[in-house]
Amino acid sequence: MNARSRWLLISVGLGVLLNPLNSSMISVAIPKLQNVFQLDFTVVSWVIFTFYISSAVAQPVMGKASDLFGRKKIFLAGLVVSFISSLLAPLSPNFGWLIVSRIVQAIGTSMMVAVGMAIVRIHIKEKQATALSVLSIFLSGAAAIGPFVGGVLIQWWDWTVIFIVNIPFVAASFLLAWRAIPKDETPTPAARGMSLRKWFNLIDALGILLFTVALVALLIGLLSAKSSGHVSLGHIIVGGIGLAALGAFVRHELKTTSPFIPLRTFAKYPAMIWVNVQFMLVNVLFYAVFFGVPSYLQMVRHASEFDTGILMLTLGLCSIVISPIAGRWIDKSGPRPALLVSALLMAFGSVWIVTLNQTSPIISVSLALAAFGISNGMNAVGMQATLFNSSPKEMIGVASGLFNTSRYLGTILSSLLTSFVMGEQFSAGGFRLLGVILTVIALALIVMSLRRGSQDN
Structure with a gap:
């Protein structure tokens, strides 16, 4: 593996590790967040839910987007979005702001995971299996040490530092990726001329919307009922919306030509x-x-x-x-x-x-x-x-x-x-x-x- 390939691998690895690192560091911060925002365990758990729901939706969408707009562009854009979320989260005046920051963070880090493996496969020709295994170590290693890193940082400083710590990784990955990742190929005429409506159909925007609404509504209905200790009309209505959205999602996925989740x-x-x-x-x-x-x-x-x-x-x-x-x-x-x-x-x-x-x-x-x-x-x-x-x-x-x-x-x-x-x-x-x-x-x-x-x- 030549020097250029090694630098490319490092630049991609520093980017893709941000998703598992941020999904795992938060596990040690839950009790601290519960005390800071004076919320019960069920409500604070949304800091986990929102990250995984957003990642589940964003990764396949960004994978398709990279085919149209270019993998390097999506990777660098993901780093910018991750940088913004790392600045927003520590400034959170309330828990709602923190949740929005986590959603932005999940989308940004998912942009890099969605295209990182493809960048390595396309641009590293020699010892490709070794390169992919190294990238897997970045992913699994970040998830493994996340609780340790989060525990040390929170012990020495405060919960806000588990977001600030992303900034050096983002900066290093951006500078290296800007130089190491080759320019994207010119999009095909079909991709350049694709209308917004056609692109929404390609990524199955309606399916994504129904999937997200179903998950969020069902979670809100179940967790709200659990927190209050009884089932109210409001809980039933929210749960019903979730079930209706889930049914509509299944029906849509079976009929559409480019399904978000190909149920057939x-x-x-x-x-x-x-x-x-x-x-x-x-x-x-x-x-x-x-x-x-x-x-x-x-x-x-x-x-x-x-x-x-x-x-x-x-x-x-x-x-x-x-x-x-x-x-x-x-x-x-x-x-x-x-x-x-x-x-x-x-x-x-x-x-x-x-x-x-x-x-x-x-x-x-x-x-x-x-x-x-x-x-x-x-x-x-x-x-x-x-x-x-x-x-x-x-x-x-x-x-x-x-x-x-x-x-x-x-x-x-x-x-x-x-x-x-x-x-x-x-x-x-x-x-x-x-x-x-x-x-x-x-x-x-x-x-x-x-x-x-x-x-x-």
Whole structure:
């Protein structure tokens, strides 16, 4: 790999890491935000919901936009948007302002993730697999160290610094990308002459709108009912709007020629349904722990942000270390054994969470985190391999897009589950109940892994 390729890889890597870094740093800041804005746990959880909903919508949209306007332009624009959000968030006079800043941040960082991999594939010709693996390390490494970085920064300064810390990464990535990423090719005449209406049809703007309205309305209806302790007419109306939008979304996606989520693909290739369902459940489990444990440590165990960040390194480091080992195992034995072991480890970790209380030894928390970290490393490789095995070659692009959508849906559902179980205040009893629910989900994954194995045989 020549020097130009290395600089290009570094410039893209510094940009794409901002999405997982900002999605994970916030996990340590939830208790602090709860105190600063005087809100209950359910309301503060919207700082997580909005980021993942916005990312789930923005990434496929920006991927299509890059084909029309150029990947370098979208990447640099994403850095500018991320810079603006990093300045806006620390100035938040209220929680609503912070939510808007998080939405802007999610859109900006998603612009870079959406095109970063494509830039590397197109412009780095030699040792391409190595380049892509390095880019994956930027992504997974940022997610792994996010809670640690967030814990250290909040301990030394305040919650605002987890946004300010983005600025050096944005500046370095912009300067390097401006020089290292080659200019975009001239758009085709069709792309240059495309009207706004045609572009909206191409990205399925109506489908995106219905999808977003359905998710947000259903979340508001459920969480508002949970917070108030009763179901009112207003909650029913909001939930009804969400269900109506969801029904309209499904109907629209089945009819449109360029769907945001190609639902007909699932009907045509049923094996892909099970892959995406499994991946969604895996992410429900992982992110419930990822966001639940820091709140347990700080609000139940009264640990500092710094100590919480240090302990959360167990989760990320185990995931990073096991990934290459899992890759070699899956190359030899296929994905099924690794996915079965992963499901068993998640079941073990979930049961272990049920046993935790205010005085449990810290090593007990580390064991649960290690179980989920190892399982996450296996799933990162095993689920991707299963996706490729179950998807026809001509559909692999669509399959990858659906796969990412399933991941975001899993993270959203994990946040919803945690908020619904905890309500106004994070408690030891609520955390144990969450462990019981996660155990049931893990057992379902074990059954699904065994069932797929028998079908393969």
